[in-house]
Amino acid sequence: MIHLLSLKLVSNSIKAVRGMQDLLPDKKARFRYIEDEARAILASYGFQEVGLPILESTSLFSRLVGGTTDIVEKEMYTFNDRNEDSLTMRPEGTAGLVRLVNEHGLAFNQTQKYWYTGPMFRYERPQKGRYRQFDQIGVECIGLAGPDVDAELLLLSARLWDQLGIASQVSLELNTVGNAESRQAFCAGLVAYLTPHFDDLDADSQRRMTTNPMRILDTKVPKTRELLVDAPALADYIDDESRQHFDGLCAILDAAGLAYEVNPQIVRGLDYYNRTVFEWVTTELGAQGTLCGGGRYDGLVEQLGGKPTPCVGFALGLDRLALMFEDQPVSSKIVDIYGVSVGDVARTKLMVLAEAVRSNLGLAVEVHHGAGKLKAQMKKADGSGAQLALILGEDEINQREITVKALRGDGGQVRIPEGEALAYLQSQFA
Ligand code: HAM
Numbered sequence: 001m002i003h004l005l006s007l008k009l010v011s012n013s014i015k016a017v018r019g020m021q022d023l024l025p026d027k028k029a030r031f032r033y034i035e036d037e038a039r040a041i042l043a044s045y046g047f048q049e050v051g052l053p054i055l056e057s058t059s060l061f062s063r064l065v066g067g068t069t070d071i072v073e074k075e076m077y078t079f080n081d082r083n084e085d086s087l088t089m090r091p092e093g094t095a096g097l098v099r100l101v102n103e104h105g106l107a108f109n110q111t112q113k114y115w116y117t118g119p120m121f122r123y124e125r126p127q128k129g130r131y132r133q134f135d136q137i138g139v140e141c142i143g144l145a146g147p148d149v150d151a152e153l154l155l156l157s158a159r160l161w162d163q164l165g166i167a168s169q170v171s172l173e174l175n176t177v178g179n180a181e182s183r184q185a186f187c188a189g190l191v192a193y194l195t196p197h198f199d200d201l202d203a204d205s206q207r208r209m210t211t212n213p214m215r216i217l218d219t220k221v222p223k224t225r226e227l228l229v230d231a232p233a234l235a236d237y238i239d240d241e242s243r244q245h246f247d248g249l250c251a252i253l254d255a256a257g258l259a260y261e262v263n264p265q266i267v268r269g270l271d272y273y274n275r276t277v278f279e280w281v282t283t284e285l286g287a288q289g290t291l292c293g294g295g296r297y298d299g300l301v302e303q304l305g306g307k308p309t310p311c312v313g314f315a316l317g318l319d320r321l322a323l324m325f326e327d328q329p330v331s332s333k334i335v336d337i338y339g340v341s342v343g344d345v346a347r348t349k350l351m352v353l354a355e356a357v358r359s360n361l362g363l364a365v366e367v368h369h370g371a372g373k374l375k376a377q378m379k380k381a382d383g384s385g386a387q388l389a390l391i392l393g394e395d396e397i398n399q400r401e402i403t404v405k406a407l408r409g410d411g412g413q414v415r416i417p418e419g420e421a422l423a424y425l426q427s428q429f430a
Contacts, residue, residue, distance in 0.1 A: 019124070019132025021319075029330045030322040031135060035117060037163045038137050038316075045156050047113040047139060052096040054119065058086040064095040064300055066271025068212035075122040089121040092270070093138040094313060098300045101142055107301050107309040112142040117318075129288030129320045139294075140313035142301070147248035150276045150296065150312050151256070157280060157292060157314065158258055166282075166324050170291060173263040174278045176246040178238040180299065183274075186237040187213040193231050200227060217267050235264050242275045249276060272297040276312065285323055292316035336363040336429060338386040338407070340377035346392040353390065353402070353421060361426055365390075382407055388428060390421075404428075 016022055023031065039049070058078050065072050077089040090096055093116050101107045101114075117137045124130055139156070141149050154172065161167040177183060190213045198206060202221040209216070214234075219225060238246075253260055260278075268277050277295035285291075294314025301309035337357065341350040347367075354365040366384055368377045374393065381389040384407075391403035391413075402421050405413035416424050 017132070019126035021131055021133070026330065027322060030325055031318050033325075033330050034164065034318055034321050035137065038115075038117075038160055041156060041159050041163065042115050042139065045113070045152065047115045050097070050100065050114045050116050052090070052093055052100060052116050052118070054090055054121075055087045056090055056096050056099065058088040060095050060099055060304075061088055061091060064098060064272055064303060065092065066212070068208070069215070069271055070269060071122060075124055077121045077123060091122045092120055093118075093136060093315060094140060094270075094272070094297065094300070097138065097140050097313075098297075098304055098306075098311070101309075102301060102304050102306040107142055107306050110142075111144055113140075114142070115139045127288070129285050129317075129323055131319055135318035136315040137318060138313060138315040140311060142311050143309055144312070145298070145310035147245050147276070148252060150249050150278075151252035153294065153312060153314055154253065154260075154278065155256055155258060157316070160316075161280070164321070164324075166321075169284050169324065170280050170282050172258070172260040172278060172280055173266055174246075174249070174260045174276070175263055175266040176238055176242050176275050177234060177267060177273055177277055177295075178242040179274055182237045182239045182242065183214065183234070186232065186234045189232040189237065190214070190216070194227065197227050200224075212271070214267055215269075217265065218269065233264060234267070245275050268293060268295060272300050272303075274298050278314070280316070282324065285320055288320060290317075291320050291324075334364055335366040335384055335386045337365045337388050337390060337425070338381035338384045339365060339367045339390040339392070340374065340381055341368070341392040342374055343394060343397070346394070346397050349397065350390065350392045353392075356422060357425060360422055361429065363425070363429060388425070 058076070061076060062072050067073070071091050076091055078086060081087050097114060097116065101112065106112050115138060118135065119133050120136050121133055123132055126132060139153060141153065158167070158172070161170050191209055194201065194209060194216070198209065200223060201209070201216075202219065202224050205216045205219050205221070205224050216224065217228065219228075250260075266277050266279055273295040275296040275298070278293065279290050280292040281289045282291055283289060292314055294312070296310070296312045298308075298310040300311060301307065339350045339354050341347040351367055354367050357363050357365050366386065368380055374391075378389065386407055389405045389407055391405060393403075396402055396415070399415075400418045401415045402418060403413055403415050404424065405411070
């Protein structure tokens, strides 16, 4: 009976929203590890961190990301606030960053190198490596047009893979999508080629023939894919300047020894790109193998009412990157000392001592809370990863002493007078 009742309680309990994952300490520690490495590398290239709001006006994304992209058509979390303004939980960071740059007049005759991190929201079908709330680190360079800037972003990201120890598991795929005119001419060519086959296309691709023909290239439907084999290639429509830009980029990467593959299939799922587009991919994560993607978006600042400003950037998915380390331990518990005590008097004393250790020695101390036999407390101390245990029992209180036990190595222990505790602990962590 009790059993049935508790089952019912469990099934009635509120769960996390589908696709929104909890980050338990181990996973959060992986995110933090990646972020710390990225932060140090970005600083060494002169990038500054900015914070972007999670909520933006819906029109920002429909205008900048593209009204006929999957992200805007199907995946945005959009709602009216109490003032009946249409707001959207950001599906990506570039549009918000461009708004920030415009709003604060930062693009005007200046070069800006920014990065940001935080959650993004897309109503996609959840699976391993694809969530409805996921975290990105975004890196954006505002005001520089040359291929050297694109190259620097790629070198910087390669440095991060190196630092994270996954360089051998990722590869770089590059393409150029030319300027707006070359894409228009390509789309006209693609539509002309597919029109006689219209009835054989899947429904999505039929719709895209009028809304956004380039997106047809992304289709997974086998019959449409077959038709695309002989379709015109974007590569044949690329304007000369974009071609030169791309050649310039490849030359720098060659000189720097960064391996890449030119993949004409990469067009990216957002409309704002021109010239360079790229993805870092892995075969380790099944279908969700794109760890990082980006490219140039030279028209975006102007599109939002600013002056023409060349821009390039990328974003990496922290959730996917963290999956790359899933079987490697990342320490999420970083205390130096674990304190155990028996009785209220001892616990109070331990807490006061722990405060003094944190203030004076800058060490991390976890104090055991709640009752519990000494043996059980010592088990917790062992599992905490701490180097030392501080033990305060009845005898220690009576003698005005503390016991310090090594939790690693020989496991030896010493009794020292209370007044010498700080000096002793300092000597142990010197
Ligand atoms: P994106 O390709 O849409 O580009 O996303 C970048 C990365 O975010 C992907 O490569 C992937 O690792 C991760 N990601 C995307 N969707 C999901 C999801 N549902 N679950 C888990 N991870 C995901 C952008 O967002 C552009 N703003 C990048 C950019 C910056 N371009 C220029 N500047």
